[in-house]
Amino acid sequence: MKLEIESDALQQLLAKYDVYGPRYTSYPTALQFSECFGEQDYLQSLQASNELPVPKPLSLYLHIPFCKQLCYYCGCHKLVTKKTSTADDYLDFLYQEIALRARDFGGDRLVQQIHLGGGTPTYLSNNQIRELLEVIAQNFHLGLPEQLELAIEVDPRTVDGMRMRHLVQLGFNRVSLGVQDFNPAVQGAINREQSVQQVMALTDAARESGVDSVSYDLIYGLPKQTVASFEQTLKQVLQLRPDRIALYNYAHMPQRIPSQRLILQSDLPSAADKLQIFTAAVAHLCAAGYEYIGMDHFALPDDGLVRAMEEGSLQRNFQGYSTHAECDVLGLGVSAISRIGDCYAQNILSLPVYRQALEANRLPLQKGVKLHRDDVLRADVIMTIMCSGKVRFTDFSQQHDVFFQQYFKEELVALQEFKRDGLLTLDDQSLQVTTLGRLFLRNIAMVFDAYLTQSLLQDSEQPRYSKTL
């Protein structure tokens, strides 16, 4: 992707569309999840999904909530501890949950994707990870090896080359490394110190042992980051040339995330610098041959993510962009989120309460939301915008038995402004996000969000969403 627009004009657009908004890892977003949603609602949606003529395959997400050390920026659900026995105790309950929840799925629902996330999945020992995979295999029906994606998030500080080779031997074919930033001052300010050499050794080991895809997580907007320092980080990243890059936006919300209070406001790059870091990074990555997937994701042309975008099987979920849109997602472990049939369901956030539920042999659900018809329609438009960027009106109308142009009449009027700004094309047949518009996917998707109210967006004292850019 080439951003063929003068940087002044781009800066103006970026400033214009710089508002608070959801990241659309789900629609409705997690703010709409309610504790009124219970086990019965979940089971009802699950049952209906089992009863489809061709039930969807499954994607499993397993949450390992432990970290050895606190990274100040992180807003994930995690527990910082150095006691490894805590993990053994947790795994016992996780195994119980796996057995309990697997029972509800028939033998014709093959698992096609397993994702270990956290926290830090590599907090677990090799033996613990092997055991976890065995328990999954005992309880679910796994897809054919060629169709099974096994992914793990790796904290480079917990894994060396030998361990990486071991993980690949265990079957992991996709690894994502939490790189964030290579600059020592930035690493100091976020309490996460790791060298380029460590990351290089892991990348080499993963490739040599035949992993399909290596992905790096990077973050822009971190304390002590400058346009020049991030340029340097990117140069180092590009020498290692990961297959995928996720370039996340750091959302500074110290009111909601206590550990972020350890980050000095004065260390943060200015809004203008942050924008420049991002636009420079996009330009840099695209010039280096990466395809811009959308929002914060980039991938090399031969990576599965690019193929998925071309085939329309790209999905957006709680892990960001991913392949396997055809799957229902079952989230296992504390705080994990499932998307089964027409519902979202989130597990209990507190570890002790999670254990209590399983001790009582109950599903460890905390909250969720059942999608009503309007939600289903809007979710489809929003996810299509976030993923392929093109909505064909007749296809949509046929599939949902509505008249798109009638149903979304007001939204189509609101899109005119985006059209004038060159962010999308719009005619009688379809709406399509332009290359430039891919920088503003969240803003375009927000037009179709029925839950956004002005008060929510403008409440900058206590923002509930991060900035869109």
Added chain:
Amino acid sequence: MSAQIPVASPSFLKCSQCSLGKLCLPVGLDTQDMHRLEEIIESAAPYQENEAVYEADQPFKRIYAVKSGMFKTQVSDAQGNEHIVGFHLPGELFGLDAIYPQKYVSTAVALGTASVCAINYSDLEDLSTKLPSLQRQLLSLMSKEVHTSQSMNIDQTAEQKLAAFILTLSSRYKQRGYSDTRFNLLMPRRDIANHLNMAPETISRLFKRFQNEGLIAIQRNDLNILDMDRLQTLAGCSSSC
């Protein structure tokens, strides 16, 4: 657009205004006779999902015409296993098999929200002796029932059975003025499996196979027949099945 189940005219109980009149009992009746039929039709509140209209062994009193949605009728064997004998679309009658034993032999259950016209059978009997057209249509509908249940008994492979099932639905939707190539499968998979006497896993495997072979496309419940000719060949039937 995919086919929505047709809904009878809102001025319910008026056969003259019901879009299903050309399929249901009033076929061939003139306006005056139609009014006499309307007089014996009883109203009934819509049924909710899984609600029973009648249960097996209850004394026979009424037959039912589907107004909207879909119903299934099921019988229990001596071991208590339920078997679904039929799915009933708008404009179709059910409860006819109770006439001979004078009690319902099946249980009729709504699939989703659905509604009926209830017709007291002795009133209908009386009226049909006075209206030859009504008698003819009643017999014709009964004959159709017999025909359908016989064609189900032919020894077929699993593939043939499912292909024939899809084609039957397709032609019934067509009669109702809806697309015969794209419609929603409103019944859960286990009900299709039960009806065709197959395992639910076999049904999903066959749907997938049909999809891979380009016969159909299926997304959620939305079924799209892509190659009607090959589907008919597979079912081993002529276009009339």
